[in-house]
Amino acid sequence: MEFTQSDKLADVCYDVRGPVLDEATRLEAAGSRILKLNIGNPAPFGFSAPPEVLEAVVANLADAQGYSDSKGLLAAREAVVRYHLRKGVTGIDPGGVYLGNGVSELIMMSLQALLNNGDEVLLPAPDYPLWTAVVSLCGGRPVHYLCDESAGWAPDLDDIAAKVTPRTRAIVVINPNNPTGAVYDRQVLENIVEVARRHHLMLLSDEIYDRILYEDAEHIATAALAPDLVCMTFNGLSKSYRLAGFRAGWMVMSGPRGHASSYIEGVNILANMRLCANAPGQFATVAALTEDGGAGDLVLPGGRLREQRDTVVKLLNDIPGVSCVPPRGALYAFPRLDPAVYPIRDDERFVLDLLLAEKILLVQGSGFNWPHPDHVRIVTLPAVDDLTDAIGRIDRFLASYKRP
């Protein structure tokens, strides 16, 4: 008897931890040192969580033994509400907040509750690929709207509007964006909100990098511009608070709930079915959002992350045929490898060859649903020396890849 995977997985793809990572793991087991620039996981690169958050978890460990309420501890949900009120989101209360085992679980719940087979969801290209994968897993059809590299990777409004159909149910906004590092200005967000308003679409706004901002970038919450629309905002402790291993995230619903009572019932059933999010992570959420957690020190001028981002952008732009729009937020660079210079036909193969030759692990642009084999994503978390070494090796490898 052969056990085959379900047909539901036919279009599901998550290349951030895909076959190239398996190869890297194999090389490591055989004794190679691999420089991993593939996953936005701050802690292993020396970005520790704010100590007061860790202390709060330890102090509350005894109280974290049992299941909590399905939506989460009231104190944590109240802290989430205060956080989003400070960001200008109105009409929210703890009843519309759900704590999850990371934003990942909540993406799953929000879409499972929404989509019937064949329903469409508008997603950015490039995107954080979990969104696309989950739409497919839920029987939906991911429809990608293009982001424009020449406009700092802002979403192409005409493309969004042109792709709305009678089956469209929601627009996903990832801001700051993974993988591009774009931070959307008010006008861009207002225009997206207007499309949602015109076509009665739900807004799903992933704001997990909202506190990792460079230079003068300002983060504007989508929901703050859409008090009249149903909006789910996603955030958590994995990035700004460097606590990815705690699996602590939340989503908060805003807008007219009367228009969404059946959907809310669906989300509540799913929240009940998974019983609750891990309780120590919920205590971490209370402490992080109450104490402010010192999260802002990550990208101060002269801070490590800012310096690393500047180094990556400069070194990449120095390579002939490589151009990188400076990220204004998040933990990544998404450079373009000019096809006139580098004839890459299969970007997964390219990333695998780079791994084998130079022991550097990146993720190919197509892993983020980018439609051309001409981008890679580089995580900017390693120390400057490691990044300099890595980009030097990428440069050397690219020299061997050039068209004659």
Ligand code: PLP
């Ligand atoms: N959303 C985006 C845009 C991400 O980049 C990530 C992780 O890289 C996640 C969600 C997943 O976050 P979590 O660790 O909270 O599940």
